[in-house]
Amino acid sequence: MNPAINQPSRTSRAQVLTTIGFALLILVPSVLGFANKFREFILLSRGEVDGVFAITPVVNYLLASLGFFCLFFWAIYHGMFRDIEAPKFTMLENERKLDEEE
């Protein structure tokens, strides 16, 4: 068996720190941006007539994001992020077995 594949599915400290770093860098501005969009959307719907046509793209965005927001929480509650590094080892191991049998 390939030793590179046969590794415990534990996450190294560097991986954890990098992931958290990127997550904060990405998700914090994302949440702020989303909140700002939503505030603008409410202001718009209160009567700024000139900008009403902008509702179409904003609604598109809100619907798409809402779907992914729900999917995100579904994934959390179904353990999709538990043992987060495991799928990368399973995938390689399955590939090796499939190739052997081919």
Place this chain on the structure above:
Amino acid sequence: MEKELPRHADLVDERLVYWHFMAALIFMGASMLGGLLMALQLLRLNPFSGIELLSPGRWRMIHTNAIAYGFIANAFLGGLQWIVPRLTLHKVYNPKIPGLNIGLSWAIFWAWQLVVTATAVGLLLGQAQAVEWGETPIWIDPVAQLGLLLVAINYIPPIAKVEGPLYVSLWYFLAAFVWTFLTYAMGNFMPQYFVTGTAAGAVGGLFIHDLVGLFVTPLGWGLMYYFVPILLKKPIWSHGLSLVGFWGLAFFYPLQGIHHFLYTPIPMFLQYGAVISTIALELVVASVIFNFHATLRGSTGALTTNLPIRWFYSGMFYYFLTCLQCAFQVTLTFQQLIHFSDWVVGHAHMVMFGVFIMWQLGMMTYLIPRLLKTPWYSQRLLEWHYWLSFVGIGLMSFDLIILGIFQGLSWSSLLPWEHSLDLSIPFWAVRTVAGLLMIAGYLVFVVNVVQTYLTSRPAPQKAAVATA
């Protein structure tokens, strides 16, 4: 006891993968021919001058549609037919179509070729829909929409059967099936039937960019997260980080298309929002590129010895360049200079060919010999294909990007329009040469594929002996 896996032969329909790739290559030829004719038109060397059926505006649309829906979509469908069953260990849904005696996968194959061919014919006959990137004639739109629905119906069930956490490629594919369906509907039907004026412009902007970000990008990254680890024979550096990239794309991407319409009557807060979300997306891109380079660490020799890996990482090199470029070009200040110039054309070519097509050609380079059970006819021709494509797209992109700056400077100086045309001619000549290099690379690849196919077929005497 170790769980027994299904056999590869029971999971993957290799013939279908192969024919999707062949169809992709045929449409790539049509697209490149359209690109060459357009390049000649810009040099005032139009060979079909005066023939309405072959007017430049029409073959330009064939150039873009054939590459997006003919090459890229076919190559992705072939790739999905290989990857999804192997990653999920379940066959694709593929129910029998009543009355046709074929499965859904083959029905999708034939329907998709029909959609793309009908689009080309419709465009030549002047029936284009007035939506950028959505020029598909309106009578084809419902068929294409149905095709995308069938793709989702065919590929989502095996992913839904997976127990436990999903591998990142499957997250990307799952999202792409939903996004592509919604994006196509939004871009083709809303401006046609439901919204008008500036709102239609805003929706058009979303559509243009969402086609890149929500159709091509998730499928492209899905491919990369699958092929790079198996070719390097080691796992991706951080699966957690790859998921951050996926969710970042999901939340950031949908609103940035309006950056195509800066300085228009669309409300400024939407324009600013698009600019900010585009720049923010660069952080997502950085996380993905970081992850792949961390994976390559210790295996850089593969860049010289493993051609598919070289295609993949060359595509990533252009991906980094094009995203970096994007972060600058979406700012209002930068737009003042480059808006409507050939900078944008250079950027688009670098994204579509330099990134996604290079990844798909890498995938074909890896899979075609496996599908034919025969080594490549010529490694030297493979090297020629790579270098002609890599140099050709680099030359074309940088040539057009630099030209865009000159054009912008000419226009902002309020010089006569003809001045910008005169200065463009030498750059357009270089662009034609670059295109010819890419076409040469394509022809070399086609010759190699045909020869490999011929080698893979048993000689008549051997076949007769085997039959006896």
